Amino acid sequence: xxxxxxxxxxxxxxxxxxxxxxxxxxxxxxxxxxxxxxxxxxxxxxxxxxxxxxxxxxxxxxxxxxxxxxxxxxxxxxxxxxxxxxxxxxxxxxxxxxxxxxxxxxxxxxxxxxxxxxxxxxxxxxxxxxxxxxxxxxxxxxxxxxxxxxxxxxxxxxxxxxxxxxxxxxxxxxxxxxxxxxxxxxxxxxxxxxxxxxxxxxxxxxxxxxxxxxxxxxxxxxxxxxxxxxxxxxxxxxxxxxxxxxxxxxxxxxxxxxxxxxxxxxxxxxxxxxxxxxxx
Numbered sequence: 001x002x003x004x005x006x007x008x009x010x011x012x013x014x015x016x017x018x019x020x021x022x023x024x025x026x027x028x029x030x031x032x033x034x035x036x037x038x039x040x041x042x043x044x045x046x047x048x049x050x051x052x053x054x055x056x057x058x059x060x061x062x063x064x065x066x067x068x069x070x071x072x073x074x075x076x077x078x079x080x081x082x083x084x085x086x087x088x089x090x091x092x093x094x095x096x097x098x099x100x101x102x103x104x105x106x107x108x109x110x111x112x113x114x115x116x117x118x119x120x121x122x123x124x125x126x127x128x129x130x131x132x133x134x135x136x137x138x139x140x141x142x143x144x145x146x147x148x149x150x151x152x153x154x155x156x157x158x159x160x161x162x163x164x165x166x167x168x169x170x171x172x173x174x175x176x177x178x179x180x181x182x183x184x185x186x187x188x189x190x191x192x193x194x195x196x197x198x199x200x201x202x203x204x205x206x207x208x209x210x211x212x213x214x215x216x217x218x219x220x221x222x223x224x225x226x227x228x229x230x231x232x233x234x235x236x237x238x239x240x241x242x243x244x245x246x247x248x249x250x251x252x253x254x255x256x257x258x259x260x261x262x263x264x265x266x267x268x269x270x271x272x273x274x275x276x277x278x279x280x
Contacts, residue, residue: 032252032255032256032259033256035248035249035252036249036251036252036253036254036255036256037253037256038249038253039249039250039252039253039254040253040256040257043055043056043057044057044058044250044253044254044257045057045058045059045062045257046059047059048060048219048220048221049061049218049219049220049235049238050220053244053246053247053249053250054246056247056250058232058235058250058253058254058257059222060219060220060221060222060223060229060230061219061230061231061232061234061235061254062232062257063222063223064135064219064223064229064230064231064232065204065231065232065258065261066261067135067139067223067225067229068135068138068139068142068203068204068231069200069203069204069261069265071135071136071139071143071225072139072142072143072146072200072203072204073196073200075139075140075143076143076146076147076150076196076199076200077150077192077196079143079147080147080150080151080153080154080196081150081154081185081192083105083151083154084151084154084155084157084158084192085154085158085180085185087101087102087151087155088155088158088159089158089176089180089184090176105148105151105152106148106152108147108148109148109149109152113145113206113208113209114208114209114212116141116144116145116209117141117208117209117210117211117212117213118212119141119144120137120140120141120144120209120212120213121212121213124137124140124141124213125137125213133213133215133228134225134226134227134228134229135223135224135225135226135227135228135229136225136226137213138209138210138213138215138229138231141209141210141213142203142204142206142209142210143203145203145206145209146199146200146202146203149195149199149202150195150196150199152195153191153192153194153195153196153198153199154188154191154192154195154196156191156195157188157189157190157191157192157195158184158185158188158191158192160188160191161183161184161187161188165179165183165184165187166179166183166184168183169182169183189272189276190272190273190275190276190277191273193269193272193273193276194269194270194272194273197265197266197268197269197272198265198266198269200265201261201262201265201266201269204231204232204233204258204261204262204265205233205258205262206233207231207233207234207237210231210233210234211234211237215229215230215231215234218230218238232254232257232258232261233258235254236251236254236255236258239251239254
């Protein structure tokens with residue numbers, strides 16, 4: 001068999017794989033939209049869950065998901081960006097602890113979310129922190145899930161800033177921190193914002209860590225930061241398990257709402273990247 005034939009077979013196989021993947025995704029989206037659009041009513045956004053499908057809504061789950069997104073933004077971005085600045089601008093590569101930190105960040109980015117859920121259950125909920133099964137505990141666990149991704153994305157954005165920008169600042173008499181704060185960081189905002197928002201959109205769709213730390217499957221009241229909570233992925237999981245077809249319709253409607261939140265965050269990331277992009 002010639003090399004050209006092998007190349008064509010490989011390209012054909014990859015094309016088939018892409019067609020199957022996109023076809024399956026398209027089929028799932030179409031069926032979800034068809035099943036879920038009848039459930040997109042005011043009750044879904046204003047009413048709590050109920051044993052009666054005609055009275056059930058997802059207001060507590062939607063609010064908890066939005067609260068989680070805000071808490072994730074407040075905790076993940078400052079820590080992730082500060083760590084990236086330290087590793088790229090201040091850390092000495094020859095120091096063993098800096099090399100160990102970089103190695104751990106790379107490894108933690110590939111750890112499954114369920115492992116973070118087990119870690120959170122052992123140390124955040126039941127362990128020395130003792131925060132209990134509240135919304136804040138869920139936000140902390142999800143922060144651990146996406147923090148390595150935010151750090152890596154922020155490092156790449158900072159690394160992409162040309163070194164001539166730094167050298168120009170030093171030539172004008174600026175200190176290292178002034179160069180980082182006034183030149184490097186503003187120039188890297190598009191990459192940092194894009195990576196952070198995409199990581200957060202992934203976090204709000206996680207279910208396994210929240211189930212492990214005790215996100216309730218039935219919450220009929222609005223959540224608080226230090227109170228019991230559920231989330232849209234957990235609510236969807238609960239409705240899907242029920243045999244009544246009306247709950248399946250509600251689950252499809254909740255999936256559309258979750259997709260809307262995720263796509264809105266992705267669109268915001270694209271807008272910020274396009275709005276602040278700089279060509280060097």
